[in-house]
Amino acid sequence: MSQAEGSYYVPHDSRWPVFGIPGMTLLAAGFSVYLNGGDWGVPMMVLGAVITIIMTVMWFRDVVNESVAGKYNAQVDISFRQGMAWFIFSEVMFFGVFFGALFYARVFSIPWLSGGDPATSQYLWDSVVLSWPTAGPGMLDLQYQAMGAWALPTINTLILLTSGVTLTWAHHAIKENHRQKVIIGLGLTVALGLMFSSIQAYEYFYAWDELNLRMDTGIYGSLFYMLTGFHGVHVIIGALTLFVILLRVIKGHFTADDHFGFEAAAWYWHFVDVVWLGLFVFVYLI
């Protein structure tokens, strides 16, 4: 093992986790108070968010400084890779829940409500026939339209796929120590990410106002906003991360063989990309 090359870096102490804990607690408690209709909810959330952001920034600043100071040996690098890979695996499982809910609704609950399971349909809504997309048997009169796959979602698919290409191009450039190309590639990727988010924001307004497609539009609306919403949040986080990496590239933090920060952000971005392909196929297309 690589331990023999030098000792494994263990920081003296770590102040930022404990600093951030009240922030996360306030964020959660504030949101709860807000949902319960209390007056103090929003100020608590704002304070909690500020503390949490400070924690994140300062924590990463410490890590970046240590990395630049050369305190991390090859074994620490492997720990970071392991950590990031398993974190992405946990995210895969998180999205898996909502995809699972989508498949369950389409394969089981909708057909059962439509007479596939005699008891369910007889006792609840006799002789109702539902087909996907549906707002459910309790809202048969609701007028709404489903979000089609062509136009906006297709454009967004192309944007994300292109961003994957530009990011890989930047990755090749970083391995060749060609900083100018890295900056261009990363800049393009972040720009494409922002474009994606803007188009998705437009799509949401369009769906909400023009299509009358909302979160309370039954199971279809629920799944549509849950899946695309969590994905959209991940795009924004991924783009922010890539933007920070872009700043670090400009500062010259990375070398041809030592640039795990870049790779971690790239892994995350590709993961978000793959989730989108699943969304495009299962939410929009079929």
Place this chain on the structure above:
Amino acid sequence: MSSTTDTAHHGHDDHHHGPAYGITRWLFTTNHKDLGVLYMSFGLLMFFIGGAMAMVIRAELFQPGLNVVDPYFFNQMTTMHALVMIFGAVMPALTGLANWLIPVQIGAPDMALPRINNWAFWLLPAGFVLLLATLFMPGGGPAGGWTMYPPLVLQLGDAFPFLIFAVHILGISSIMGSINIVATVLNMRAPGMTLMKMPLFVWTWLITAFLMIAVMPVLAGAVTMLLTDQYFGTSFFDAAGGGDPVMFQHIFWFFGHPEVYILILPAFGIVSAILPTFSRKPLFGYSSMVYATAAIAFLSFIVWAHHMFTVGLPLAGQLFFMFATMLVAVPTGVKIFNWMATMWRGSMTFETPMLFSIAFVVLFTVGGLSGVMLALAPVDLQYHDTYFVVAHFHYVLVSGTVFAIMAAVYYWLPKWTGHMYDEKLGKIHFWVSAISVNVLFFPQHFLGLAGMPRRIPDYALQFAEFNMISSIGGFVFGFSQLLFLYIIIKCVRGGEKATDQVWDGAQGLEWTLPSPAPYHTFDTPPVVR
């Protein structure tokens, strides 16, 4: 062993400081031993809080009729007892053991991600502040059962969002702790410490951590859908919108079944460490133990609907989940027989850790066999939601996991503190606990078979005797744990000096270290042959 007095490395002063003084040592620590102590202390505190809730439950059930508490408060107690014990007591205690032991068992200088380690611990008090605060809110705390089934859970008062976010925060803590453990085991092993040479405790924790990374996000997703159903108008669990309340149960138990193996697998690892020591023989069938653990973990993903036989599953589903569940008995049986073969013709002695471990093997088997009964779909229609189920999972969780944790505490306490615990008191603690836990839970089998439903504060007169016996067992078991606390405190404060090896049959890297182990160990990795 010279590995602890490391003078060969210059320019790495940051490795050779002792602990900081005062409260900041505990707040800011990145040391795996400090964090192990914090985790285990937190687990012990929650064990007593959750235990106090259990005492309220048993006091109410002492006699038929509504005697002690309001029924709604009783429901809060059953719900919170489960949440506190699972997420507050057992999981942190096991994670604490992992933090303390895994680095010293594989010859690593610390955990792979020390800052994440600190964060993962301190998220726990945050989550429990939110969760326990709900007891004082308008509408009271969560009262619909720890499984949070809709639509019942949606009737909760102000506590509802706090419950959801507490689960989120505890989930983040578990995922971060688990990522750290996987990275440590895969990346930090000393030279020569191949995977198949790792102590079984490390193996079981590696697999447990994998399970946690896989299923805690599933729970997070499930409760997020509850939140949006309640406040944002979604219809995931509402048939009127095309959703299905049963879908929540599927998602919850896809988390929940691996979760119960998360609670038991590290206990297997503990017992697999202790039985060989006091039998003075190597563990029988090491590799089969590893494969059996992996098999149990795999099966845990395909048995979840055996918690739902009464919801109206299709016949094919009932058959599949029944047979898959019974398959779990095969690798589990491999483990039980391996433990028995380990003890077979060994030079056995019966110190307190050994007593708890043997009790684990016997009583866990009782719980395992009642589990096989519950796996049978036609039989489960009768047993479902009765005290038979309560008896089953308390046999595997209390006389199983909790006994294993106590065995681990007695076994490694001399290594942690440098002092031997009071063996006489330890033995008293064992016998009182082992007898009272059976008085507490064994009659619940009969109550359940006779039809007494769980989670109800009152019952028919025919159940009176067994409930009274169970409650008496419960009070004795509950209060005898104060003796456990006393023994730990006494051992921390002083006692007979422990040797480095502590137990004459003990094998493994941790026993090559001085007792108490220094603040930093294995800065230079030991060589494992």
